[in-house]
Amino acid sequence: MEVRRTTVRDMRRSNRSVILTCIYREGPLSRQELTVRTSLSAASVSNLVAELIAEGVVEEAGSVESEGGRPRVLLRVAQEFRYVAGAEVGETRVRVELFDLAMNVLARADHPISSPTPAEVVKHVLEGLSSVVAASGVRTERILGLGVAVSGVVEDNAVVDAQTLGWDAVPLAAMLAEGTEIPVHVDNGANMLGQAEMWFGAGRGATDAVVALVGSGVGSALVAGGSSYRGARSSAGEWGHMTIEYGGRRCRCGALGCLEAYVGAEGVLDRYRLAGGSADGDEEAAFVEVLEAASSGVEPAATVVSDTIGYLAAGFANLVNLVNPERIVLGGWAGLLLGEQYLDELRAEVGKHALRRPYEQVSIVLCELGRDAVALGAATLPVVRLLRDGGAVR
Numbered sequence: 001m002e003v004r005r006t007t008v009r010d011m012r013r014s015n016r017s018v019i020l021t022c023i024y025r026e027g028p029l030s031r032q033e034l035t036v037r038t039s040l041s042a043a044s045v046s047n048l049v050a051e052l053i054a055e056g057v058v059e060e061a062g063s064v065e066s067e068g069g070r071p072r073v074l075l076r077v078a079q080e081f082r083y084v085a086g087a088e089v090g091e092t093r094v095r096v097e098l099f100d101l102a103m104n105v106l107a108r109a110d111h112p113i114s115s116p117t118p119a120e121v122v123k124h125v126l127e128g129l130s131s132v133v134a135a136s137g138v139r140t141e142r143i144l145g146l147g148v149a150v151s152g153v154v155e156d157n158a159v160v161d162a163q164t165l166g167w168d169a170v171p172l173a174a175m176l177a178e179g180t181e182i183p184v185h186v187d188n189g190a191n192m193l194g195q196a197e198m199w200f201g202a203g204r205g206a207t208d209a210v211v212a213l214v215g216s217g218v219g220s221a222l223v224a225g226g227s228s229y230r231g232a233r234s235s236a237g238e239w240g241h242m243t244i245e246y247g248g249r250r251c252r253c254g255a256l257g258c259l260e261a262y263v264g265a266e267g268v269l270d271r272y273r274l275a276g277g278s279a280d281g282d283e284e285a286a287f288v289e290v291l292e293a294a295s296s297g298v299e300p301a302a303t304v305v306s307d308t309i310g311y312l313a314a315g316f317a318n319l320v321n322l323v324n325p326e327r328i329v330l331g332g333w334a335g336l337l338l339g340e341q342y343l344d345e346l347r348a349e350v351g352k353h354a355l356r357r358p359y360e361q362v363s364i365v366l367c368e369l370g371r372d373a374v375a376l377g378a379a380t381l382p383v384v385r386l387l388r389d390g391g392a393v394r
Helices: 008-026 031-038 042-054 118-136 172-177 189-200 265-274 283-295 301-323 333-353 356-360 373-388
Strands: 058-064 072-077 083-089 093-100 105-112 143-150 153-155 159-162 167-170 184-188 209-214 218-224 227-229 327-331 363-366
Touching: 008 031, 008 042, 008 072, 008 373, 031 042, 031 072, 042 058, 083 118, 083 189, 083 373, 093 118, 093 373, 105 118, 118 143, 118 172, 143 172, 143 189, 143 373, 153 184, 159 172, 172 184, 184 189, 184 373, 189 209, 189 218, 189 227, 189 327, 189 373, 209 301, 209 333, 218 301, 265 283, 265 301, 265 333, 283 301, 283 333, 301 327, 301 333, 301 356, 327 333, 333 363
Parallel strands: 083 143, 143 184, 209 327, 327 363
Antiparallel strands: 058 072, 083 093, 093 105, 153 159, 159 167, 209 218, 218 227
Protein backbone atom coordinates (compact mmCIF):
# COMPACT_ATOMS: atom_id res chain seq x y z
CA MET A 1 0.00 0.00 0.00
CA GLU A 2 1.32 3.44 -0.95
CA VAL A 3 1.92 5.71 2.05
CA ARG A 4 1.29 9.39 1.41
CA ARG A 5 3.85 11.69 2.98
CA THR A 6 2.74 14.82 4.77
CA THR A 7 4.09 17.87 2.99
CA VAL A 8 4.79 21.37 4.29
CA ARG A 9 1.70 22.51 2.39
CA ASP A 10 -0.40 19.86 4.17
CA MET A 11 0.89 21.02 7.55
CA ARG A 12 0.18 24.65 6.72
CA ARG A 13 -3.38 23.86 5.64
CA SER A 14 -3.91 21.76 8.77
CA ASN A 15 -2.67 24.57 11.01
CA ARG A 16 -4.86 27.09 9.18
CA SER A 17 -7.79 24.75 9.77
CA VAL A 18 -7.02 24.51 13.50
CA ILE A 19 -6.80 28.30 13.84
CA LEU A 20 -9.88 29.02 11.76
CA THR A 21 -11.98 26.41 13.55
CA CYS A 22 -10.92 27.78 16.93
CA ILE A 23 -11.83 31.34 15.91
CA TYR A 24 -15.17 30.25 14.47
CA ARG A 25 -16.24 27.99 17.32
CA GLU A 26 -14.82 29.94 20.27
CA GLY A 27 -14.18 33.49 19.02
CA PRO A 28 -13.70 36.33 19.01
CA LEU A 29 -10.19 35.49 20.25
CA SER A 30 -6.87 37.29 20.43
CA ARG A 31 -3.68 35.98 18.87
CA GLN A 32 -2.40 35.22 22.38
CA GLU A 33 -5.50 33.15 23.16
CA LEU A 34 -5.12 31.29 19.87
CA THR A 35 -1.54 30.42 20.75
CA VAL A 36 -2.65 28.89 24.05
CA ARG A 37 -5.68 27.05 22.66
CA THR A 38 -4.06 25.63 19.52
CA SER A 39 -0.59 24.86 21.00
CA LEU A 40 0.95 26.44 17.90
CA SER A 41 3.87 28.84 18.26
CA ALA A 42 3.19 32.56 18.50
CA ALA A 43 5.07 33.10 15.23
CA SER A 44 2.97 30.47 13.40
CA VAL A 45 -0.26 31.95 14.71
CA SER A 46 0.81 35.46 13.72
CA ASN A 47 1.83 34.42 10.20
CA LEU A 48 -1.25 32.31 9.50
CA VAL A 49 -3.65 34.90 10.93
CA ALA A 50 -2.01 37.51 8.69
CA GLU A 51 -2.71 35.23 5.68
CA LEU A 52 -6.33 34.71 6.68
CA ILE A 53 -6.86 38.45 7.16
CA ALA A 54 -5.25 39.23 3.80
CA GLU A 55 -7.58 36.72 2.11
CA GLY A 56 -10.62 38.23 3.79
CA VAL A 57 -11.51 35.09 5.75
CA VAL A 58 -10.76 36.60 9.16
CA GLU A 59 -11.21 40.18 10.38
CA GLU A 60 -10.40 42.18 13.47
CA ALA A 61 -13.28 42.66 15.89
CA GLY A 62 -12.22 45.28 18.41
CA SER A 63 -9.84 44.85 21.31
CA VAL A 64 -9.73 44.05 25.03
CA GLU A 65 -7.48 45.37 27.75
CA SER A 66 -4.54 43.17 28.76
CA GLU A 67 -2.71 43.04 32.05
CA GLY A 68 0.12 45.57 31.95
CA GLY A 69 0.45 45.69 28.15
CA ARG A 70 -1.15 46.95 24.99
CA PRO A 71 -4.79 46.05 24.31
CA ARG A 72 -5.23 42.68 22.59
CA VAL A 73 -6.90 42.72 19.18
CA LEU A 74 -9.76 40.23 18.83
CA LEU A 75 -10.29 38.14 15.70
CA ARG A 76 -13.42 36.65 14.18
CA VAL A 77 -14.42 34.99 10.92
CA ALA A 78 -15.58 37.68 8.47
CA GLN A 79 -19.32 37.14 8.32
CA GLU A 80 -19.65 38.33 4.72
CA PHE A 81 -16.66 36.40 3.38
CA ARG A 82 -19.10 33.85 1.96
CA TYR A 83 -22.67 32.67 2.54
CA VAL A 84 -24.32 29.30 3.20
CA ALA A 85 -27.80 27.87 2.64
CA GLY A 86 -29.62 25.31 4.75
CA ALA A 87 -32.78 23.33 4.02
CA GLU A 88 -34.98 21.33 6.36
CA VAL A 89 -37.10 18.67 4.67
CA GLY A 90 -40.04 17.93 6.94
CA GLU A 91 -43.06 15.78 6.32
CA THR A 92 -45.38 18.71 5.70
CA ARG A 93 -42.97 21.53 4.82
CA VAL A 94 -39.66 22.35 3.16
CA ARG A 95 -37.84 25.32 4.66
CA VAL A 96 -34.80 26.93 3.02
CA GLU A 97 -32.74 29.67 4.67
CA LEU A 98 -29.72 31.71 3.60
CA PHE A 99 -27.12 32.72 6.22
CA ASP A 100 -23.94 34.75 6.46
CA LEU A 101 -20.99 33.12 8.24
CA ALA A 102 -22.16 34.50 11.58
CA MET A 103 -25.29 32.41 10.93
CA ASN A 104 -27.58 35.40 10.70
CA VAL A 105 -30.64 34.60 8.59
CA LEU A 106 -30.69 36.77 5.46
CA ALA A 107 -33.72 35.22 3.74
CA ARG A 108 -36.20 32.39 4.31
CA ALA A 109 -38.63 30.46 2.11
CA ASP A 110 -41.26 27.92 3.21
CA HIS A 111 -43.04 25.50 0.89
CA PRO A 112 -45.83 23.23 2.17
CA ILE A 113 -45.75 19.70 0.77
CA SER A 114 -48.56 17.17 0.70
CA SER A 115 -46.42 14.17 -0.18
CA PRO A 116 -42.66 14.12 0.54
CA THR A 117 -41.68 12.15 -2.56
CA PRO A 118 -38.08 12.61 -3.75
CA ALA A 119 -39.21 14.54 -6.86
CA GLU A 120 -41.45 16.82 -4.80
CA VAL A 121 -38.72 17.48 -2.26
CA VAL A 122 -36.14 18.30 -4.93
CA LYS A 123 -38.58 20.66 -6.64
CA HIS A 124 -39.35 22.61 -3.47
CA VAL A 125 -35.76 22.73 -2.19
CA LEU A 126 -34.57 24.20 -5.50
CA GLU A 127 -37.48 26.64 -5.60
CA GLY A 128 -36.70 27.71 -2.05
CA LEU A 129 -33.02 28.13 -2.87
CA SER A 130 -33.85 30.35 -5.85
CA SER A 131 -36.21 32.40 -3.67
CA VAL A 132 -33.70 33.10 -0.89
CA VAL A 133 -30.91 33.93 -3.33
CA ALA A 134 -33.15 36.39 -5.16
CA ALA A 135 -34.47 37.93 -1.92
CA SER A 136 -31.01 38.41 -0.43
CA GLY A 137 -29.27 39.76 -3.52
CA VAL A 138 -26.28 37.49 -2.82
CA ARG A 139 -24.49 36.29 -5.95
CA THR A 140 -24.64 32.53 -6.43
CA GLU A 141 -20.86 32.21 -6.74
CA ARG A 142 -20.47 33.59 -3.21
CA ILE A 143 -22.54 30.79 -1.67
CA LEU A 144 -20.29 28.04 -0.29
CA GLY A 145 -22.92 25.36 -0.43
CA LEU A 146 -26.41 24.11 0.34
CA GLY A 147 -26.87 21.76 3.29
CA VAL A 148 -30.03 19.64 3.27
CA ALA A 149 -31.41 17.87 6.35
CA VAL A 150 -33.73 14.91 5.79
CA SER A 151 -35.25 12.02 7.72
CA GLY A 152 -33.64 8.61 7.50
CA VAL A 153 -30.16 7.19 7.06
CA VAL A 154 -27.80 9.20 4.84
CA GLU A 155 -24.76 7.38 3.46
CA ASP A 156 -21.75 9.17 1.97
CA ASN A 157 -23.51 12.53 2.41
CA ALA A 158 -25.58 11.75 -0.65
CA VAL A 159 -27.88 8.71 -0.62
CA VAL A 160 -30.97 8.54 1.58
CA ASP A 161 -32.85 5.52 2.97
CA ALA A 162 -35.96 6.63 4.84
CA GLN A 163 -38.33 3.76 5.61
CA THR A 164 -40.97 6.02 7.13
CA LEU A 165 -41.10 8.03 3.89
CA GLY A 166 -40.83 5.03 1.59
CA TRP A 167 -37.43 6.19 0.27
CA ASP A 168 -35.01 3.45 -0.77
CA ALA A 169 -31.45 4.47 -1.76
CA VAL A 170 -32.55 7.84 -3.12
CA PRO A 171 -29.57 9.74 -4.64
CA LEU A 172 -30.82 13.03 -3.25
CA ALA A 173 -27.56 14.97 -3.52
CA ALA A 174 -27.17 14.07 -7.19
CA MET A 175 -30.81 14.94 -7.92
CA LEU A 176 -30.40 18.36 -6.33
CA ALA A 177 -27.04 18.96 -8.01
CA GLU A 178 -28.71 18.67 -11.41
CA GLY A 179 -30.66 21.84 -10.66
CA THR A 180 -28.01 24.12 -9.12
CA GLU A 181 -24.35 25.04 -9.44
CA ILE A 182 -24.08 25.44 -5.68
CA PRO A 183 -22.37 22.43 -3.98
CA VAL A 184 -24.91 20.20 -2.21
CA HIS A 185 -24.43 18.36 1.09
CA VAL A 186 -27.05 16.03 2.63
CA ASP A 187 -27.34 14.70 6.17
CA ASN A 188 -29.84 13.38 8.70
CA GLY A 189 -32.13 15.98 10.30
CA ALA A 190 -31.53 14.89 13.90
CA ASN A 191 -27.77 15.04 13.32
CA MET A 192 -28.15 18.57 11.97
CA LEU A 193 -30.21 19.65 14.98
CA GLY A 194 -27.46 18.13 17.11
CA GLN A 195 -24.71 19.98 15.26
CA ALA A 196 -26.53 23.30 15.60
CA GLU A 197 -27.11 22.86 19.33
CA MET A 198 -23.57 21.62 19.98
CA TRP A 199 -22.03 24.54 18.10
CA PHE A 200 -24.33 27.41 19.07
CA GLY A 201 -26.92 26.25 21.61
CA ALA A 202 -27.64 24.09 24.64
CA GLY A 203 -24.92 21.55 23.85
CA ARG A 204 -21.99 23.98 23.95
CA GLY A 205 -19.29 22.88 26.36
CA ALA A 206 -20.42 19.25 26.52
CA THR A 207 -18.21 16.48 25.15
CA ASP A 208 -20.63 13.55 25.59
CA ALA A 209 -24.23 14.39 24.78
CA VAL A 210 -27.42 13.30 23.09
CA VAL A 211 -29.59 15.78 21.19
CA ALA A 212 -33.08 14.32 20.83
CA LEU A 213 -35.45 15.44 18.09
CA VAL A 214 -39.15 14.82 18.71
CA GLY A 215 -41.47 15.96 15.95
CA SER A 216 -43.75 13.88 13.75
CA GLY A 217 -41.02 11.29 14.08
CA VAL A 218 -38.20 10.79 16.56
CA GLY A 219 -34.42 10.75 16.17
CA SER A 220 -31.24 11.74 17.94
CA ALA A 221 -27.67 12.89 17.44
CA LEU A 222 -24.97 11.20 19.50
CA VAL A 223 -21.81 13.03 20.51
CA ALA A 224 -18.94 11.09 22.09
CA GLY A 225 -15.65 12.64 23.13
CA GLY A 226 -16.61 15.88 21.42
CA SER A 227 -17.22 14.23 18.03
CA SER A 228 -20.38 13.10 16.28
CA TYR A 229 -20.84 9.33 16.55
CA ARG A 230 -22.33 7.91 13.33
CA GLY A 231 -21.72 4.17 13.60
CA ALA A 232 -20.40 1.83 10.89
CA ARG A 233 -22.70 3.15 8.11
CA SER A 234 -24.03 6.44 9.48
CA SER A 235 -27.21 5.02 10.99
CA ALA A 236 -26.32 5.49 14.67
CA GLY A 237 -28.77 7.69 16.56
CA GLU A 238 -32.01 6.11 15.29
CA TRP A 239 -33.22 6.26 18.87
CA GLY A 240 -36.84 6.60 17.75
CA HIS A 241 -36.71 3.02 16.55
CA MET A 242 -35.51 1.60 19.84
CA THR A 243 -38.06 -0.99 21.00
CA ILE A 244 -39.89 0.44 23.99
CA GLU A 245 -42.64 -2.20 24.17
CA TYR A 246 -42.25 -5.75 22.90
CA GLY A 247 -44.97 -6.54 20.38
CA GLY A 248 -46.40 -3.06 20.82
CA ARG A 249 -47.87 -0.50 18.42
CA ARG A 250 -46.82 -0.69 14.80
CA CYS A 251 -44.40 2.08 13.90
CA ARG A 252 -44.29 3.88 10.59
CA CYS A 253 -41.04 2.01 9.86
CA GLY A 254 -43.00 -1.28 9.95
CA ALA A 255 -41.59 -2.63 13.22
CA LEU A 256 -43.56 -3.13 16.44
CA GLY A 257 -43.13 -1.20 19.69
CA CYS A 258 -40.77 1.57 18.52
CA LEU A 259 -40.43 4.63 20.76
CA GLU A 260 -41.54 6.82 17.84
CA ALA A 261 -44.94 5.10 17.81
CA TYR A 262 -45.54 6.37 21.35
CA VAL A 263 -43.90 9.81 21.57
CA GLY A 264 -43.75 11.09 17.98
CA ALA A 265 -46.55 13.58 17.33
CA GLU A 266 -48.26 11.27 14.85
CA GLY A 267 -48.20 8.41 17.35
CA VAL A 268 -49.46 10.60 20.21
CA LEU A 269 -52.39 11.85 18.15
CA ASP A 270 -53.22 8.32 17.00
CA ARG A 271 -53.27 7.07 20.60
CA TYR A 272 -55.46 10.04 21.55
CA ARG A 273 -57.99 9.30 18.82
CA LEU A 274 -58.05 5.59 19.64
CA ALA A 275 -58.86 6.61 23.24
CA GLY A 276 -61.90 8.51 21.98
CA GLY A 277 -60.45 11.99 21.61
CA SER A 278 -60.95 14.34 18.68
CA ALA A 279 -58.40 16.93 17.53
CA ASP A 280 -58.88 19.18 14.51
CA GLY A 281 -56.51 21.05 12.23
CA ASP A 282 -53.04 20.12 11.03
CA GLU A 283 -50.72 17.94 13.08
CA GLU A 284 -49.12 20.74 15.08
CA ALA A 285 -52.43 22.47 15.83
CA ALA A 286 -53.96 19.15 16.91
CA PHE A 287 -50.97 18.38 19.14
CA VAL A 288 -51.27 21.78 20.84
CA GLU A 289 -54.98 21.17 21.34
CA VAL A 290 -54.27 17.87 23.11
CA LEU A 291 -51.67 19.50 25.38
CA GLU A 292 -54.06 22.29 26.29
CA ALA A 293 -56.79 19.79 27.13
CA ALA A 294 -54.34 17.77 29.22
CA SER A 295 -53.22 20.84 31.18
CA SER A 296 -56.90 21.36 32.13
CA GLY A 297 -57.24 17.75 33.25
CA VAL A 298 -59.60 16.81 30.41
CA GLU A 299 -59.70 13.12 29.50
CA PRO A 300 -58.50 11.26 27.50
CA ALA A 301 -55.89 13.98 26.81
CA ALA A 302 -54.55 13.99 30.38
CA THR A 303 -53.86 10.25 30.36
CA VAL A 304 -52.38 10.22 26.86
CA VAL A 305 -49.97 13.08 27.66
CA SER A 306 -49.01 11.55 31.01
CA ASP A 307 -48.25 8.25 29.26
CA THR A 308 -46.27 10.11 26.59
CA ILE A 309 -44.04 11.69 29.25
CA GLY A 310 -43.57 8.23 30.75
CA TYR A 311 -42.57 6.67 27.43
CA LEU A 312 -40.23 9.57 26.64
CA ALA A 313 -38.65 9.25 30.10
CA ALA A 314 -38.11 5.53 29.57
CA GLY A 315 -36.43 6.34 26.24
CA PHE A 316 -34.18 8.88 27.94
CA ALA A 317 -33.37 6.41 30.72
CA ASN A 318 -32.23 3.92 28.09
CA LEU A 319 -29.89 6.58 26.70
CA VAL A 320 -28.57 7.35 30.18
CA ASN A 321 -27.86 3.70 30.87
CA LEU A 322 -26.49 2.90 27.40
CA VAL A 323 -24.26 5.85 26.50
CA ASN A 324 -23.78 7.72 29.83
CA PRO A 325 -24.13 11.27 28.42
CA GLU A 326 -23.36 14.33 30.50
CA ARG A 327 -26.23 16.16 28.81
CA ILE A 328 -29.47 15.29 27.01
CA VAL A 329 -30.92 18.12 24.93
CA LEU A 330 -34.60 17.85 23.98
CA GLY A 331 -35.66 19.55 20.75
CA GLY A 332 -37.94 19.25 17.75
CA TRP A 333 -41.24 21.11 17.64
CA ALA A 334 -43.19 18.47 19.59
CA GLY A 335 -40.31 17.92 22.01
CA LEU A 336 -40.17 21.64 22.81
CA LEU A 337 -43.94 21.82 23.33
CA LEU A 338 -43.77 18.89 25.74
CA GLY A 339 -40.63 20.14 27.47
CA GLU A 340 -41.94 23.66 28.01
CA GLN A 341 -44.74 22.22 30.14
CA TYR A 342 -43.43 18.97 31.53
CA LEU A 343 -39.62 19.18 31.79
CA ASP A 344 -39.54 18.78 35.59
CA GLU A 345 -41.90 15.82 35.44
CA LEU A 346 -39.85 14.30 32.63
CA ARG A 347 -36.62 14.60 34.65
CA ALA A 348 -38.24 12.96 37.64
CA GLU A 349 -39.60 10.08 35.55
CA VAL A 350 -36.18 9.47 33.98
CA GLY A 351 -34.80 9.06 37.49
CA LYS A 352 -37.29 6.25 38.14
CA HIS A 353 -35.98 4.20 35.20
CA ALA A 354 -32.26 5.01 34.94
CA LEU A 355 -29.36 3.68 36.96
CA ARG A 356 -28.77 5.97 39.93
CA ARG A 357 -25.16 7.05 39.34
CA PRO A 358 -25.36 7.83 35.58
CA TYR A 359 -28.65 9.65 36.22
CA GLU A 360 -26.94 11.86 38.80
CA GLN A 361 -24.31 12.73 36.20
CA VAL A 362 -26.67 13.84 33.41
CA SER A 363 -28.51 17.12 32.89
CA ILE A 364 -31.69 17.19 30.80
CA VAL A 365 -32.32 20.54 29.11
CA LEU A 366 -34.28 22.06 26.23
CA CYS A 367 -32.84 23.15 22.91
CA GLU A 368 -31.96 26.84 22.87
CA LEU A 369 -32.19 27.54 19.14
CA GLY A 370 -35.92 27.02 18.71
CA ARG A 371 -37.89 25.03 16.19
CA ASP A 372 -35.93 26.17 13.15
CA ALA A 373 -32.55 24.88 14.32
CA VAL A 374 -32.51 21.99 11.79
CA ALA A 375 -32.08 24.31 8.79
CA LEU A 376 -29.37 26.18 10.71
CA GLY A 377 -27.59 22.90 11.40
CA ALA A 378 -27.84 21.92 7.73
CA ALA A 379 -26.20 25.22 6.77
CA THR A 380 -23.16 24.29 8.88
CA LEU A 381 -22.31 21.47 6.44
CA PRO A 382 -20.58 23.80 3.94
CA VAL A 383 -19.06 25.69 6.90
CA VAL A 384 -17.45 22.43 8.03
CA ARG A 385 -15.85 22.12 4.58
CA LEU A 386 -14.53 25.70 4.79
CA LEU A 387 -13.02 25.13 8.24
CA ARG A 388 -11.53 21.79 7.27
CA ASP A 389 -9.86 23.36 4.24
CA GLY A 390 -8.41 26.20 6.30
CA GLY A 391 -10.47 28.88 4.56
CA ALA A 392 -9.67 27.77 1.01
CA VAL A 393 -12.65 28.21 -1.32
CA ARG A 394 -13.00 25.60 -4.03
